[in-house]
Amino acid sequence: MLVAGIVTYNPDINRLAENLESISSQVDRIIVVDNGSTEWDSIAATVEHYSALSVRNATNLGIASALNQMATKALELGAKWLLTLDQDSVCSEGLVADYEKHVGETDVASMTCHITDRSFSYEEVPTEFVDFCITSGNYIDLSEWKRIGGFDEKLFIDKVDTDYCYRLRLDGKKILNVPTSGILHEVGKGTREHCFLGKKFVVFNHSAFRVYYITRNQVYVARKHRVTLGSARYYRCVRTAWTRIFVYLFYEKDKLAKLRQWIRGLRDGYAMAID
Template sequence: MLQIGVVVVSYNPDLNVLRNNLRTLKTHENVDCLIVDNGSQNSHELKKVGIDLQVDVLLLKKNFGIAYAQNRGFEFFKDREVDWVLTLDQDSLIPSNLVDVYTNSVQLSFPDSAILTCSYVDDEWTEIQKRAMMQADKVVQKKYVISSGNLIRVSAWEKVGGFDEFLFIDLVDFDFDAKLFLAGYKIWETNEVILHHSVGKTLNKPIMQKLLLLPEDAILADHSPMRQYYIYRNSIIFEKRYTMISKRRFVVLHTFFATRRVFAYRQKLRKLIAAWRGVIDGALYRAGRDAEFQQKLIKLRH
């Protein structure tokens, strides 16, 4: 039977949601779970959850970001010779048959498969937004997928140098996916199961969307000022890094224009300043001078 490691990254999590997910996962004999906590205020309660449910817990001293936490989780399971690791966010609700669907998927037998994931929805989305995310085929090949719900081949994670800790949080998943693509791996998504996942505080403001010239199925997801910074900085960094995949032009200008979404959120001024700081730092980034990233590119091509 395929042995699966599960890495749940937490930061001030809802312990009830976390317990329910862990209980669902623990019903499978082939699953071992690890919580990697990014310096939560409720870390003592989190440790108790681990003891009660017989789940390993790694407590980090502060918030090092999702990439750092995921890398520590993968190292944990690599040392235990686990071949596949499932990554989960603390605010995702997993269906009871997720592990069974994954382990029975023929895609896992393909040598070039790096990720098997599933469709996801946010319960706060409108029906139009939900339909836009759904696919007709049972299994499709994807280029980019969010990290929660991903069953990842550990050897592929190692091949591409893991998750980029410089990015901290936003676009960490897409950056990882792009490296997999360049290394010749494939990503598969099944719609046999659907993950319920929160992408932030989703706002339903159709009039505001029209005023901001956003399409009807656009998703307005409010985040903290810190997240606004990383969203816009990393969006530019991603496009600069992967010009061989993405052919977008005028990236900085397009990203600056995208910050108009902030006018739909609370604390507009603070978040707009953070978003613009992100745009500036992204504009100053030079992929050619990023020695660590360039080394990873060289490794991917050999």
Template sequence: MTDINGTTDTPPRPVAVVTAFRAPDDLVERIASLNAQVDKVIVVDDGSHSLGRLGLRDPDVVTIELEENVGIAAALNVGLDKARELGATHVLTMDQDSSLPGEYVREALQHLHRLQARGFRVAAVSPARFGEFLVSTTPGTPHPRDPIQSGQVVPMAVFDEVGGFDERLFIDGVDTEFTLRARGAGYEFWVLPGADMDHSLGEKIPVMVFGRHLTLFGKKRNHYYHAPFRTYYAVRNGLVLWRLHRRGNLGWLTRRTLALFWVTALGIVLSSDRDAQFIATVHGLGDGMRMRLGRIPEKTLRALARRRR
């Protein structure tokens, strides 16, 4: 019997859901590492048909090949449905390029249980650091401002109440939208102190000013490159979040939008495909204002391809 916080009278049964697209060869090692921490690993290939060559034969690894690319939100939801079918009490959501310490799931479940025993409504526990970045938390609290979905341990009861991921967003902002929806339902996200997750952030480009690497607050600043189509989704979905969740989140969304503006501006200025980055931003703004959701339009992809030549 599961209560509203996801606690049970029986031992937890965590299941990992890993989304893949053009799965890299080293995903096999990551899955093996996860498999030692959870009851089952569900790998959902988002339409790239790339899992067959990996030779995943472990009975505790369930592979699902989607016929077409439907976006990370839909792929995650397919994995969640399968995890529910397998009797999961908790779900660990993971990107294909993320790796966790060997005791992470056990420690996350223990932390989650302690918080629930104190009466907190816990949406998820996530790592305190990913890549080279310490997770930004609300000042004076252990609550991450905008936790990425990779590395989160979520009670299945939370998904049952709040719902899964918003498939209209396709990619980018999917985790943020879930965070805002869960918080609106009275849940909070927590970091697991001391837990580090290896996570790919994209190609690092130094921010140069007058030929010197920019240093702010004692730290050298870099821009992490993403392809123009990702810029489109980030900009579009950033506007959509305002439409969906502005009530009660004005300050939070303002800070996030300013950060997005900075990242997008750096992409336009620093990237070798700056023309395509600019076009992606313009199209993302237009579609976001019109609430045109789902997969990036083909005409936008063609415009980006022309600008990248």
């Protein structure tokens, strides 16, 4: 049983249909978990057109919770692995078949692929194994998902994939980078590349809402995995959360709102209890 899952929250319906179209012929079932979208009728009609299963949450429970719901449903269907996708990602032909060739390889509990972003270009270094991968296009071993306790729902949205990868590796598992064309992905429509003193960096223009979770979870995940990271990497991770404020203030809109949420995120990131 081959299963793919998509988490939705007020998606672009045409893009969602494109996503479903690209994966429908590659798997036996598709699970769509919606996190309280306002235009549910349009989503439901699109999902039904592709004979996908749907789980509708009355409110936004966060991506971690939705992923756990999806994985639970996939296990109930008899799946051993699950392909997780964002609502705006489009899979290349044969992606799942390429992943399936590597199922059973020693200690591999997660697979990723080449990601092409709609918003900006970047050079990806081809390596056999990677330390981290994003949620979209991730093929996860459901027995390992269950073993390590699923995705951390305290995170709600950002760094959910980073934390999961840390815990996989802590359990002695590997993340395989499969050399396939993979998925067409979009980080955010406001994403832009900038250059300062010859150094390129990306400005995402996330909402103030996202700035809070990005900041909070950057600190929380670094604290949670401090022993694994070691002192030097821990401080680099925390420093990223602190220094990002300069990007918000000099390159993004809604500076005051983002400043407030950045401060709030730092405070809560240090205050959150580590399980």
